[in-house]
Amino acid sequence: MPFNARITMPAEARAGDIIEIRVLARHPMDRGGQSDGKGGIVPRKILNRLTATYAGEQVFRLDMNTGISANPFVSFTTRAVETGDIVFEWREDGGATYTRTSRLVVT
Amino acid sequence: MSSPISPRSGRPELPTRRAVVAGGAAAAAFAVLPARAQQGEPPQPLAELIARITEGAVPERGRIVLDIPQLVENGNSVDVRIRVESPMTEAEHVRWIHLIADKNPFPDMARFHLTPRAGRAEVATTLRLATSQTVTAVAALSDGSYVLADGNVVVTLSACIDGG
Numbered sequence: 001m002p003f004n005a006r007i008t009m010p011a012e013a014r015a016g017d018i019i020e021i022r023v024l025a026r027h028p029m030d031r032g033g034q035s036d037g038k039g040g041i042v043p044r045k046i047l048n049r050l051t052a053t054y055a056g057e058q059v060f061r062l063d064m065n066t067g068i069s070a071n072p073f074v075s076f077t078t079r080a081v082e083t084g085d086i087v088f089e090w091r092e093d094g095g096a097t098y099t100r101t102s103r104l105v106v107t
Numbered sequence: 108m109s110s111p112i113s114p115r116s117g118r119p120e121l122p123t124r125r126a127v128v129a130g131g132a133a134a135a136a137f138a139v140l141p142a143r144a145q146q147g148e149p150p151q152p153l154a155e156l157i158a159r160i161t162e163g164a165v166p167e168r169g170r171i172v173l174d175i176p177q178l179v180e181n182g183n184s185v186d187v188r189i190r191v192e193s194p195m196t197e198a199e200h201v202r203w204i205h206l207i208a209d210k211n212p213f214p215d216m217a218r219f220h221l222t223p224r225a226g227r228a229e230v231a232t233t234l235r236l237a238t239s240q241t242v243t244a245v246a247a248l249s250d251g252s253y254v255l256a257d258g259n260v261v262v263t264l265s266a267c268i269d270g271g
Contacts, residue, residue: 018226064217065215066235067217067234076229078225
């Protein structure tokens with residue numbers, strides 16, 4: 001299943017407002033050890049990190065382990081400081097990364 | 108549970124006298140191993156798990172709220188929300204929030220790293236719970252202290268079932 005992410009946040013905010021950002025990624029988060037139905041086992045493959053970078057600085061980071069569900073949902077907040085892109089980056093076991101951006105207009 | 112799905116999913120039995128004596132000797136040998144939980148090891152006591160992430164400090168209760176349902180039908184996805192009372196300024200903020208499920212094969216579930224730019228110390232995610240247990244949230248504050256909240260969760264359908 002290809003990686004896919006849905007980012008829900010306000011498109012614009014006043015400077016100083018605290019906005020909530022909700023992120024839903026599509027990922028099986030294989031914790032490893034299950035049967036693959038063919039006599040083998042599925043290796044561990046999870047998204048182990050999500051970072052959010054906004055206005056030149058990392059504003060949020062989530063380190064995930066196998067205790068996070070498949071299709072992980074994350075909600076966090078940030079203070080609107082300037083118009084710009086919020087960059088979300090997921091890191092997967094094995095080193096693959098996925099990046100999505102979302103624009104916030106600050107008035 | 109009369110027929111545990113796997114050896115780990117049952118409640119740990121009380122140790123026998125013989126096991127305690129043997130355990131004392133084994134503990135000395137185990138002490139040099141890394142404290143990280145590995146699959147196949149018996150669940151570590153919660154106090155030990157907390158002490159490891161707080162580097163020995165004892166967290167206080169209060170100023171942190173853990174929102175988690177008391178009864179969940181499906182342990183594969185459990186909504187959890189954590190709020191910490193904090194002004195989130197440079198001088199006083201929450202550094203991180205750590206989630207522990209002591210009966211999961213890997214008890215450390217996640218760590219949220221926050222900065223003063225979060226504005227508010229409030230995060231949410233979805234967890235995977237192997238069995239009915241206590242979920243603990245530990246938050247590290249910028250002054251070096253720790254706060255803790257926990258919640259008992261009854262899970263009717265556990266995660267970690269093969270093919271489930």
